[in-house]
Every structure is written in C-alpha cells, then in structure tokens.
Amino acid sequence: MGQSLLSAVVLGASGYAGVELVRLLAGHPSVTVSALSADSNAGKTLGEMYGFFAHYSGSSAPAPHPSPTRAPLAGAGHGVDNSPAQGFRATMAQLAAMPLVRTNAIDYTGVDVVFAALPHGASATTMIQLLEQWPHLRVIDLSADFRLESADVYEAWYGITHPAPDALKTAVYGLSEFSASAMPNAQLVANPGCYPTTVCLPLLPLLANRAINPDHIVIDAKSGVSGAGRGAKPNLLLADLHSDFYPYGTANLHRHRPEIEQVLHSADSRVTSVTFQPHLLPIPRGMLASIYGRFAPEFVVPADNPSASQDKTLARAHALLSEAFAATPFVTVLPLGQTPTLAAVRGTNHCVIGLCGSHDKGGKNTAGSSFVDDRFVIFSAIDNLIKGASGQAVQNMNLMYGFAETEGLDAPPVFP
Numbered sequence: 001m002g003q004s005l006l007s008a009v010v011l012g013a014s015g016y017a018g019v020e021l022v023r024l025l026a027g028h029p030s031v032t033v034s035a036l037s038a039d040s041n042a043g044k045t046l047g048e049m050y051g052f053f054a055h056y057s058g059s060s061a062p063a064p065h066p067s068p069t070r071a072p073l074a075g076a077g078h079g080v081d082n083s084p085a086q087g088f089r090a091t092m093a094q095l096a097a098m099p100l101v102r103t104n105a106i107d108y109t110g111v112d113v114v115f116a117a118l119p120h121g122a123s124a125t126t127m128i129q130l131l132e133q134w135p136h137l138r139v140i141d142l143s144a145d146f147r148l149e150s151a152d153v154y155e156a157w158y159g160i161t162h163p164a165p166d167a168l169k170t171a172v173y174g175l176s177e178f179s180a181s182a183m184p185n186a187q188l189v190a191n192p193g194c195y196p197t198t199v200c201l202p203l204l205p206l207l208a209n210r211a212i213n214p215d216h217i218v219i220d221a222k223s224g225v226s227g228a229g230r231g232a233k234p235n236l237l238l239a240d241l242h243s244d245f246y247p248y249g250t251a252n253l254h255r256h257r258p259e260i261e262q263v264l265h266s267a268d269s270r271v272t273s274v275t276f277q278p279h280l281l282p283i284p285r286g287m288l289a290s291i292y293g294r295f296a297p298e299f300v301v302p303a304d305n306p307s308a309s310q311d312k313t314l315a316r317a318h319a320l321l322s323e324a325f326a327a328t329p330f331v332t333v334l335p336l337g338q339t340p341t342l343a344a345v346r347g348t349n350h351c352v353i354g355l356c357g358s359h360d361k362g363g364k365n366t367a368g369s370s371f372v373d374d375r376f377v378i379f380s381a382i383d384n385l386i387k388g389a390s391g392q393a394v395q396n397m398n399l400m401y402g403f404a405e406t407e408g409l410d411a412p413p414v415f416p
Contacts, residue, residue: 005032006401007110011103011126012117014038014049016226017142020390021115022046026080026091028394028408030401033080034111038100047096056092108134113400115393116141121160127188128164138400139188140393146171146190147259157255174396175263176405177328178204183399191396192263194388195221195256195278198289200263201331202353202378205324207268211317212376213294214270219260221289222279224342227384235280247279254278286342287384295374306372314357314376321353329406330387330395340381347383347414349391354379 008025012018013036025031036046047054080094103126108114114130114137116123124145130137148154151165162168172179172186175197183189192200199219206212225236234240249255257276264271301312318336325331332352334340340352358375382388391409398405 006030006397007032007034007112008115008397009033009035009037009106009108009111009113010115010117011037012119012142013046013100014041014044015117016385017389018115018117019046019050020385021117021393022095024386024390024394024408026095027088027411030403030407031397033095033098035106036095036098036100037103037106039102041100042102042105044100045097046100049100053092053096056089056096108137111137113137113397114139115390115397116143117390118143120144120158121163124167125163128167131188138186140174140191140396140400141171141189142191142389142393144193144255144259146188147173147192147196147262149262153258153262157258173263174392175200176392176395176399177201177325177331179396180399180405183396184402186400189396189400191389191393193256193259194223194227194287194382194384195219195254195276195289196259196263197388197392198287198351198380198382198384199260199276199291201351202321202355202380203264203291204267205320206317207264207271209299209320210268210296211299211320213296213374214268214272216292216294217264217271217274218292219274219276219289220279220292221277221287222281223287223384224281224283224285226285227280227287227388241280241282244282245279247277249276249278252276283342285383285385286346286381287388288340288342288379288381291378291380293376293378295376297374300372300374309372310357310374313374314355317376318355321355325353330409339379342381343415344413345381345383345387347386348411349383349387349395349409350413351380351382351387353381 008031010018010021013022025033041049080091116127116139118126120143123141123143127139127141146167149168151162151168154162167188171188171190172182174189175192225241252275254276260276261274295313301309301316303309303312314336321333325333330350332350334352334354337356339354344352356377358373394408395405398407
C-alpha cells in the first residue's frame with residue numbers, strides 16, 4: 001500500500017505568502033492541499049484571483065512517468081492529490097478551481113498541518129481556537145504572534161494585548177538551520193520574520209563563538225515591496241515607488257528589531273540592542289542586509305603587522321561561518337571577500353552570505369599610525385517571500401514530519 005499524503009490547509013491563501021505556500025505545496029510530492037481560506041475573498045477561486053493559476057484550469061494531463069500510488073488522506077473541503085502520479089499540471093488545475101472559504105468553515109478532522117498566513121493579532125486568536133478544538137493539529141504560523149517570548153514586549157511593539165501568552169512559552173521559533181532538532185516534536189511553530197532570517201543566520205555562529213563585539217551591531221537592510229503585503233497603500237503604488245528608494249521604520253522602531261535582538265541574545269547574552277534600519281527597494285521581491293560590526297578583541301588573531309592580523313582574523317571568522325553551514329542545503333557562504341546578489345536567491349529558499357573586511361591601506365589610519373582594523377561587513381541575501389516566509393515554512397514542515405529537508409524546495413533561482 002502507498003504512503004499516505006500529509007493533509008495541509010493554508011489559511012490566508014490569497015495574500016503574497018499564502019499564494020507562495022500554495023505554489024510550493026503544489027509541487028511537494030508528500031502533501032495534499034485540503035482547503036484554502038481567505039475570509040475577505042471567500043467564494044472566489046485562486047484561478048479567478050491569480051492568472052498563473054488560471055493557466056492550468058481544465059488541465060488533466062497525466063504525469064509522463066507514473067510513480068507508485070500514494071493514497072491521500074481524507075482532508076477538509078476538496079482534497080488535492082500532489083503525488084507524482086497525479087502530475088503537477090493536474091494538481092495546479094485542481095488548486096485553481098478550489099474555492100476559497102472562511103477559516104471557520106473548514107472541517108479540520110482529517111487535516112494534519114495548518115499553515116497560517118494571517119494578519120498579526122488575528123492569527124494567535126484563530127490558532128489557539130483551532131488547537132483547542134482539534135488538538136491533533138500541528139501549526140506553522142507565519143505571523144509575528146508567536147515569535148516573541150514576552151507578552152509584554154509583544155504588546156509594546158504591536159499595540160495589542162497578546163490573546164494567548166501561555167502559548168509563547170511552548171511555541172518553537174522556526175529558524176530552520178538552528179531549530180531542526182526541536183521540529184519533530186513541535187506542535188506550534190513560529191515562522192521567523194524575513195529581516196530576522198536574513199540577519200540572524202550569519203550572525204548566530206559568530207555570536208555563539210564570541211567572535212564579535214555585541215555592542216556594535218549595525219544592520220542596514222533593504223527589502224522588495226512585497227514585504228509590505230498586498231494592502232492598498234499610496235506609498236506602494238507603482239507611480240510613487242518606481243525609481244524611488246527610501247528608509248522606513250526609522251528611529252530604530254521597526255517591529256522586527258525586538259525579534260532580531262531576542263534571537264541574537266539567545267546566542268550571546270551580552271547582546272541587548274542593535275541598530276536596525278530597513279529600506280524599501282522599488283522591486284517586487286528580494287532582501288539584502290549589510291551588517292556592520294567589530295570583532296571581539298579576544299577573537300582578533302595576533303600577527304607581525306596589522307594587515308596580517310586583519311587577514312587572519314577575517315579568515316578565522318569565515319571558517320566559522322563555513323563550518324556552521326557546511327551541511328545545510330539552503331545556506332551558502334561565499335569565498336572571503338565575495339558578495340551576494342538578489343538575483344542569486346530570487347525565487348528560491350536559499351540564503352547567500354558574504355564576509356568582507358574594511359582593509360585600510362597598510363593598516364594605517366588617517367594620521368598614519370598603525371592599528372589593527374577590527375571592522376567587518378557581512379552581506380546576507382534571501383528571497384523575502386520564500387526563505388523569509390513560505391519556503392522556510394515548508395522547510396519547517398519537512399523537518400517536523402521527517403521528509404527530506406529540500407523536498408518541494410529545490411527550484412533554481414529565476415534569472416534575470
């Protein structure tokens with residue numbers, strides 16, 4: 001008898017993250033999508049809302065090379081068989097025709113995992129109600145509602161009282177490369193934010209090894225406009241954004257800052273605050289962070305001259321990063337001195353990291369005095385909708401259920 005497919009539901013399926021989840025799950029050979037919710041668009045189909053789903057409408061082309069049959073689980077609503085025998089085109093056709101329903105109209109009896117791409121605040125209330133009524137469910141939440149460990153910090157940054165503060169103690173923070181061991185037993189996973197993913201992946205190995213000064217971390221990050229969601233806002237209109245570029249969340253007030261600080265603090269308790277300034281790029285997707293810092297004095301490698309000391313210290317830090325991610329399928333550490341591009345990660349679940357030093361000429365300052373330059377810059381690039389949201393959610397599902405970590409996520413970047 002064939003292996004049973006995992007039954008999944010996507011809540012908030014009409015938003016950017018939700019649509020990406022549906023697209024990724026459509027190509028996942030171990031999952032069947034059982035229902036899609038979108039309260040504000042209930043009654044419509046994805047084919048009506050998104051043209052690329054409509055392209056598959058009416059398709060029933062079989063897979064050219066049938067695979068062993070897998071029996072789908074009994075799911076909510078209209079189950080979609082994603083198995084290789086079904087064929088990708090037929091799966092997409094079924095998803096295109098699947099009606100979007102209200103979240104409370106779904107029968108979760110036969111559902112295994114819920115992906116929640118709902119607004120902050122609403123997600124926590126909905127997830128707790130689901131888990132109380134259907135305690136067999138496992139949830140991967142893409143909102144910020146379960147990322148912060150403190151209900152007081154959540155209230156301070158999001159302006160609402162947390163509806164389920166006890167759940168903050170049990171939710172697993174799903175930065176996949178650092179939480180894999182906790183995933184098999186996790187019932188509620190807090191999928192990280194896009195900026196925290198970009199920033200924390202390269203910094204965690206260095207902080208864990210006390211390699212950098214915890215008081216001098218400056219994060220200059222840029223994001224494509226899809227990071228702001230699908231809401232109709234004047235500053236996101238094409239005429240306003242095209243050929244423009246500007247900072248937002250100024251005065252260190254972006255909501256991802258406490259999440260970044262919490263994660264970095266977990267690796268090095270000396271980290272209590274960072275300087276974090278995001279910017280909006282006039283592109284649909286992609287995220288790149290330039291992270292400025294100083295090496296810890298005890299990490300600097302002694303040498304006969306300042307330039308040699310800097311080179312050896314950079315090589316030591318690069319070796320730490322390379323070793324930390326050597327066995328991970330989705331994080332690439334470039335050769336020392338090379339920098340990532342958004343084109344290298346667009347449409348993928350990859351994070352590409354580069355490390356550079358400042359390389360002052362001859363190790364001398366403007367006064368001509370020799371000194372060891374302990375400054376560095378880390379560059380980190382991801383696709384904000386995939387590694388920064390939906391792709392990492394699927395990666396976490398793979399880890400939760402023992403699938404290959406790369407299953408459903410091996411697409412190459414979209415270029416140009």
